[in-house]
Amino acid sequence: MIRSLFVRGLLAGIIAGxxxxxxxxxxxxxxxxxxxxxxxAAAGHTHAEAPLVSRSGQVGGLFLATALYGMAVGGxxxxxxxxxxGRVGPRSGSALAVGLAAAGFVAVVLVPFVxxxxxxxxxxxxxxxxxxxxxxxxxxxxxxxxxxxxxxxHRIFEVNGEPVRWLATGLGFLLPVAAAWIFLxxxxxxxxxxxxxxLWDFRVSSLGTQVVLWGVLGVSYAYLLYRSERVxxxxxxx
Amino acid sequence: MSQLSAPHVQPIPLRSLAWWALxxxxxxxxxxxxxxxxxxISQAGDYLHELMHDGRHLLGVPCH
Numbered sequence: 001m002i003r004s005l006f007v008r009g010l011l012a013g014i015i016a017g018x019x020x021x022x023x024x025x026x027x028x029x030x031x032x033x034x035x036x037x038x039x040x041a042a043a044g045h046t047h048a049e050a051p052l053v054s055r056s057g058q059v060g061g062l063f064l065a066t067a068l069y070g071m072a073v074g075g076x077x078x079x080x081x082x083x084x085x086g087r088v089g090p091r092s093g094s095a096l097a098v099g100l101a102a103a104g105f106v107a108v109v110l111v112p113f114v115x116x117x118x119x120x121x122x123x124x125x126x127x128x129x130x131x132x133x134x135x136x137x138x139x140x141x142x143x144x145x146x147x148x149x150x151x152x153x154h155r156i157f158e159v160n161g162e163p164v165r166w167l168a169t170g171l172g173f174l175l176p177v178a179a180a181w182i183f184l185x186x187x188x189x190x191x192x193x194x195x196x197x198x199l200w201d202f203r204v205s206s207l208g209t210q211v212v213l214w215g216v217l218g219v220s221y222a223y224l225l226y227r228s229e230r231v232x233x234x235x236x237x238x
Numbered sequence: 239m240s241q242l243s244a245p246h247v248q249p250i251p252l253r254s255l256a257w258w259a260l261x262x263x264x265x266x267x268x269x270x271x272x273x274x275x276x277x278x279i280s281q282a283g284d285y286l287h288e289l290m291h292d293g294r295h296l297l298g299v300p301c302h
Contacts, residue, residue, distance in 0.1 A: 006258065032292055053288040058288065058290075061288075068268060079259075085247055086249035109298065113298060124301065129300060133299075205296065206296050206297070209296045
Protein backbone atom coordinates (compact mmCIF):
# COMPACT_ATOMS: atom_id res chain seq x y z
CA MET A 1 0.00 0.00 0.00
CA ILE A 2 2.60 2.50 1.10
CA ARG A 3 5.04 1.00 -1.37
CA SER A 4 2.74 1.68 -4.32
CA LEU A 5 2.01 5.23 -3.12
CA PHE A 6 5.78 5.76 -2.87
CA VAL A 7 6.71 4.21 -6.22
CA ARG A 8 4.00 6.24 -7.95
CA GLY A 9 5.54 9.32 -6.40
CA LEU A 10 8.98 8.48 -7.80
CA LEU A 11 7.48 7.84 -11.24
CA ALA A 12 5.32 10.97 -11.27
CA GLY A 13 8.37 12.90 -10.05
CA ILE A 14 10.55 11.77 -12.95
CA ILE A 15 7.78 12.68 -15.42
CA ALA A 16 7.41 16.07 -13.72
CA GLY A 17 11.17 16.64 -13.71
CA UNK A 18 11.48 15.93 -17.43
CA UNK A 19 8.55 18.25 -18.18
CA UNK A 20 10.13 20.97 -16.04
CA UNK A 21 13.45 20.39 -17.83
CA UNK A 22 11.76 20.86 -21.20
CA UNK A 23 10.12 24.07 -20.02
CA UNK A 24 13.40 25.33 -18.57
CA UNK A 25 15.22 24.47 -21.78
CA UNK A 26 12.96 26.69 -23.88
CA UNK A 27 12.05 29.39 -21.36
CA UNK A 28 15.16 29.62 -19.18
CA UNK A 29 18.28 28.63 -21.14
CA UNK A 30 18.33 31.78 -23.34
CA UNK A 31 18.52 33.90 -20.16
CA UNK A 32 21.33 31.77 -18.71
CA UNK A 33 23.29 32.13 -21.95
CA UNK A 34 22.75 35.90 -21.92
CA UNK A 35 23.89 36.14 -18.28
CA UNK A 36 27.01 34.02 -18.95
CA UNK A 37 27.85 36.25 -21.93
CA UNK A 38 27.67 39.29 -19.65
CA UNK A 39 29.77 37.50 -17.02
CA UNK A 40 32.48 36.68 -19.55
CA ALA A 41 32.44 40.15 -21.06
CA ALA A 42 32.94 41.59 -17.58
CA ALA A 43 35.82 39.16 -16.93
CA GLY A 44 37.41 40.08 -20.27
CA HIS A 45 37.55 36.51 -21.64
CA THR A 46 40.17 35.24 -19.24
CA HIS A 47 38.93 31.64 -19.28
CA ALA A 48 42.21 30.09 -20.42
CA GLU A 49 41.65 26.50 -19.30
CA ALA A 50 38.78 24.38 -20.63
CA PRO A 51 35.78 24.25 -18.30
CA LEU A 52 35.09 20.99 -16.44
CA VAL A 53 31.81 20.57 -18.31
CA SER A 54 31.09 22.25 -21.64
CA ARG A 55 28.08 24.51 -22.09
CA SER A 56 26.29 21.86 -24.17
CA GLY A 57 27.07 19.34 -21.42
CA GLN A 58 25.51 21.69 -18.90
CA VAL A 59 22.38 21.97 -21.03
CA GLY A 60 22.12 18.15 -21.08
CA GLY A 61 22.79 18.20 -17.36
CA LEU A 62 19.72 20.42 -17.02
CA PHE A 63 17.48 17.45 -17.82
CA LEU A 64 19.47 15.17 -15.52
CA ALA A 65 19.18 17.73 -12.71
CA THR A 66 15.45 18.33 -13.09
CA ALA A 67 14.69 14.58 -13.48
CA LEU A 68 16.69 13.62 -10.35
CA TYR A 69 15.29 16.55 -8.39
CA GLY A 70 11.79 15.59 -9.58
CA MET A 71 12.38 11.99 -8.49
CA ALA A 72 13.49 13.06 -5.00
CA VAL A 73 10.58 15.49 -4.65
CA GLY A 74 8.17 12.87 -6.03
CA GLY A 75 9.30 10.22 -3.54
CA UNK A 76 8.85 12.64 -0.65
CA UNK A 77 5.50 13.65 -2.14
CA UNK A 78 4.34 10.01 -2.26
CA UNK A 79 5.21 9.51 1.42
CA UNK A 80 3.54 12.81 2.37
CA UNK A 81 0.46 11.65 0.45
CA UNK A 82 0.43 8.39 2.43
CA UNK A 83 0.70 10.41 5.65
CA UNK A 84 -2.07 12.94 5.01
CA UNK A 85 -4.65 10.78 3.22
CA GLY A 86 -7.60 10.24 5.52
CA ARG A 87 -6.18 12.74 8.02
CA VAL A 88 -6.52 16.10 6.32
CA GLY A 89 -7.74 17.39 2.98
CA PRO A 90 -10.17 16.12 0.35
CA ARG A 91 -11.46 12.54 0.34
CA SER A 92 -10.91 12.13 -3.39
CA GLY A 93 -7.41 10.85 -4.14
CA SER A 94 -7.13 13.05 -7.24
CA ALA A 95 -8.16 16.20 -5.41
CA LEU A 96 -5.78 15.37 -2.57
CA ALA A 97 -2.87 14.78 -4.98
CA VAL A 98 -3.40 18.08 -6.78
CA GLY A 99 -4.04 19.98 -3.52
CA LEU A 100 -0.96 18.48 -1.87
CA ALA A 101 1.18 19.41 -4.87
CA ALA A 102 -0.15 22.99 -4.72
CA ALA A 103 0.60 23.15 -0.99
CA GLY A 104 4.06 21.68 -1.56
CA PHE A 105 4.82 24.24 -4.26
CA VAL A 106 3.78 27.11 -2.01
CA ALA A 107 5.73 25.80 1.00
CA VAL A 108 8.93 24.61 -0.69
CA VAL A 109 9.19 27.01 -3.64
CA LEU A 110 7.04 30.11 -3.29
CA VAL A 111 7.80 30.96 0.34
CA PRO A 112 11.59 30.96 -0.19
CA PHE A 113 11.27 32.55 -3.65
CA VAL A 114 9.49 35.65 -2.38
CA UNK A 115 12.33 36.33 0.08
CA UNK A 116 15.29 34.89 -1.85
CA UNK A 117 14.40 34.79 -5.56
CA UNK A 118 16.42 32.74 -8.05
CA UNK A 119 19.46 34.39 -9.60
CA UNK A 120 21.08 33.88 -13.01
CA UNK A 121 24.84 33.33 -13.39
CA UNK A 122 26.84 36.53 -12.75
CA UNK A 123 24.49 37.54 -9.90
CA UNK A 124 25.59 36.70 -6.36
CA UNK A 125 28.85 36.98 -4.47
CA UNK A 126 30.69 33.60 -4.26
CA UNK A 127 31.97 34.65 -0.83
CA UNK A 128 28.45 34.55 0.65
CA UNK A 129 27.23 31.25 -0.87
CA UNK A 130 27.37 29.54 2.52
CA UNK A 131 25.19 32.04 4.33
CA UNK A 132 22.82 32.43 1.37
CA UNK A 133 22.35 28.67 1.20
CA UNK A 134 21.62 28.52 4.95
CA UNK A 135 19.09 31.35 4.73
CA UNK A 136 17.43 29.68 1.76
CA UNK A 137 17.10 26.40 3.68
CA UNK A 138 15.70 28.25 6.69
CA UNK A 139 13.06 29.78 4.39
CA UNK A 140 12.19 26.30 3.01
CA UNK A 141 11.90 24.94 6.57
CA UNK A 142 9.61 27.82 7.57
CA UNK A 143 7.44 27.19 4.52
CA UNK A 144 7.09 23.51 5.46
CA UNK A 145 6.41 24.24 9.14
CA UNK A 146 3.81 26.85 8.20
CA UNK A 147 2.06 24.36 5.90
CA UNK A 148 2.10 21.78 8.70
CA UNK A 149 0.72 24.37 11.14
CA UNK A 150 -2.07 25.17 8.69
CA UNK A 151 -2.93 21.46 8.30
CA UNK A 152 -2.99 20.92 12.06
CA UNK A 153 -5.17 24.03 12.57
CA HIS A 154 -7.47 22.77 9.81
CA ARG A 155 -8.00 19.54 11.75
CA ILE A 156 -8.24 21.02 15.24
CA PHE A 157 -10.85 23.63 14.29
CA GLU A 158 -13.02 21.18 12.35
CA VAL A 159 -15.74 21.40 15.02
CA ASN A 160 -15.84 25.24 15.06
CA GLY A 161 -17.58 25.66 11.71
CA GLU A 162 -16.19 26.44 8.29
CA PRO A 163 -15.43 30.18 8.66
CA VAL A 164 -13.45 29.77 11.89
CA ARG A 165 -11.76 26.70 10.53
CA TRP A 166 -10.51 28.40 7.38
CA LEU A 167 -9.52 31.51 9.28
CA ALA A 168 -7.38 29.36 11.57
CA THR A 169 -5.93 27.50 8.59
CA GLY A 170 -5.02 30.75 6.81
CA LEU A 171 -3.51 32.35 9.90
CA GLY A 172 -1.59 29.18 10.77
CA PHE A 173 0.15 29.48 7.44
CA LEU A 174 0.42 33.24 6.95
CA LEU A 175 1.65 34.35 10.37
CA PRO A 176 4.95 32.40 10.38
CA VAL A 177 5.50 33.07 6.67
CA ALA A 178 4.91 36.83 6.89
CA ALA A 179 7.09 37.04 10.01
CA ALA A 180 9.89 35.19 8.18
CA TRP A 181 9.61 37.49 5.15
CA ILE A 182 9.88 40.51 7.42
CA PHE A 183 12.59 39.37 9.81
CA LEU A 184 14.93 37.16 7.77
CA UNK A 185 17.94 39.18 6.60
CA UNK A 186 17.79 40.57 3.07
CA UNK A 187 20.21 39.42 0.37
CA UNK A 188 20.91 42.01 -2.30
CA UNK A 189 23.85 41.14 -4.51
CA UNK A 190 22.78 42.15 -8.00
CA UNK A 191 25.83 43.77 -9.61
CA UNK A 192 25.70 47.42 -10.63
CA UNK A 193 24.34 47.76 -14.16
CA UNK A 194 22.99 44.18 -14.50
CA UNK A 195 20.04 44.41 -16.94
CA UNK A 196 16.77 44.53 -14.98
CA UNK A 197 14.78 42.86 -17.76
CA UNK A 198 17.20 39.92 -17.94
CA LEU A 199 17.00 39.48 -14.16
CA TRP A 200 13.19 39.61 -14.24
CA ASP A 201 12.88 37.24 -17.22
CA PHE A 202 15.25 34.76 -15.62
CA ARG A 203 13.37 34.80 -12.33
CA VAL A 204 9.99 34.32 -14.02
CA SER A 205 11.34 31.41 -16.07
CA SER A 206 12.80 29.86 -12.92
CA LEU A 207 9.49 30.14 -11.07
CA GLY A 208 7.73 28.78 -14.16
CA THR A 209 10.05 25.76 -14.12
CA GLN A 210 8.94 24.97 -10.57
CA VAL A 211 5.26 25.57 -11.41
CA VAL A 212 5.55 23.03 -14.23
CA LEU A 213 7.37 20.57 -11.97
CA TRP A 214 4.83 20.66 -9.13
CA GLY A 215 1.84 20.97 -11.47
CA VAL A 216 2.82 17.93 -13.53
CA LEU A 217 3.73 16.07 -10.33
CA GLY A 218 0.26 16.57 -8.82
CA VAL A 219 -1.64 15.79 -12.00
CA SER A 220 0.38 12.74 -13.02
CA TYR A 221 0.29 11.37 -9.46
CA ALA A 222 -3.50 11.79 -9.49
CA TYR A 223 -3.66 9.96 -12.82
CA LEU A 224 -1.44 7.06 -11.71
CA LEU A 225 -3.47 6.74 -8.50
CA TYR A 226 -6.78 6.78 -10.36
CA ARG A 227 -5.57 4.23 -12.89
CA SER A 228 -4.27 1.77 -10.29
CA GLU A 229 -7.42 2.03 -8.16
CA ARG A 230 -9.61 1.47 -11.20
CA VAL A 231 -7.53 -1.57 -12.17
CA UNK A 232 -7.80 -2.90 -8.62
CA UNK A 233 -11.60 -2.56 -8.83
CA UNK A 234 -11.83 -0.15 -5.91
CA UNK A 235 -14.77 2.24 -6.03
CA UNK A 236 -13.12 5.57 -6.85
CA UNK A 237 -14.81 8.77 -5.72
CA UNK A 238 -14.49 11.03 -8.76
CA MET B 239 -16.76 21.80 1.89
CA SER B 240 -17.63 19.43 4.71
CA GLN B 241 -18.47 16.58 2.32
CA LEU B 242 -15.01 17.06 0.80
CA SER B 243 -13.35 16.26 4.12
CA ALA B 244 -12.08 12.78 4.65
CA PRO B 245 -13.88 10.88 7.42
CA HIS B 246 -14.34 7.72 5.30
CA VAL B 247 -10.82 7.09 4.03
CA GLN B 248 -8.99 5.05 6.62
CA PRO B 249 -5.66 6.77 7.45
CA ILE B 250 -2.54 4.63 7.15
CA PRO B 251 -1.34 3.95 10.72
CA LEU B 252 1.72 5.96 11.74
CA ARG B 253 3.35 2.73 12.91
CA SER B 254 3.53 1.35 9.37
CA LEU B 255 4.58 4.73 7.97
CA ALA B 256 7.53 4.89 10.38
CA TRP B 257 9.52 2.30 8.39
CA TRP B 258 9.15 4.37 5.26
CA ALA B 259 10.47 7.43 7.01
CA LEU B 260 13.87 5.77 6.54
CA UNK B 261 13.59 6.63 2.83
CA UNK B 262 13.37 10.35 3.64
CA UNK B 263 17.12 10.89 4.32
CA UNK B 264 18.00 9.04 1.08
CA UNK B 265 15.65 11.26 -0.93
CA UNK B 266 16.96 14.39 0.78
CA UNK B 267 20.52 13.28 -0.03
CA UNK B 268 19.55 12.93 -3.69
CA UNK B 269 17.98 16.40 -3.70
CA UNK B 270 21.08 17.71 -1.93
CA UNK B 271 23.44 16.26 -4.53
CA UNK B 272 21.46 17.91 -7.31
CA UNK B 273 20.92 21.28 -5.72
CA UNK B 274 23.62 22.11 -3.21
CA UNK B 275 26.76 20.03 -3.52
CA UNK B 276 29.31 22.65 -4.46
CA UNK B 277 32.45 20.58 -4.21
CA UNK B 278 32.92 22.43 -0.94
CA ILE B 279 31.62 19.52 1.11
CA SER B 280 32.49 16.61 -1.17
CA GLN B 281 35.17 17.06 -3.81
CA ALA B 282 33.42 14.53 -6.06
CA GLY B 283 30.62 17.07 -6.15
CA ASP B 284 32.66 19.32 -8.42
CA TYR B 285 31.77 17.45 -11.58
CA LEU B 286 28.11 17.03 -10.57
CA HIS B 287 28.01 20.69 -9.65
CA GLU B 288 29.20 21.81 -13.06
CA LEU B 289 27.07 19.26 -14.92
CA MET B 290 23.84 20.26 -13.23
CA HIS B 291 24.69 23.96 -13.13
CA ASP B 292 21.82 25.17 -15.34
CA GLY B 293 19.26 23.01 -13.61
CA ARG B 294 20.24 24.40 -10.25
CA HIS B 295 19.93 28.00 -11.41
CA LEU B 296 16.53 27.35 -12.98
CA LEU B 297 15.23 25.36 -10.02
CA GLY B 298 15.89 28.52 -8.04
CA VAL B 299 18.42 27.41 -5.42
CA PRO B 300 21.37 29.66 -4.52
CA CYS B 301 24.43 29.17 -6.73
CA HIS B 302 27.88 30.82 -6.96
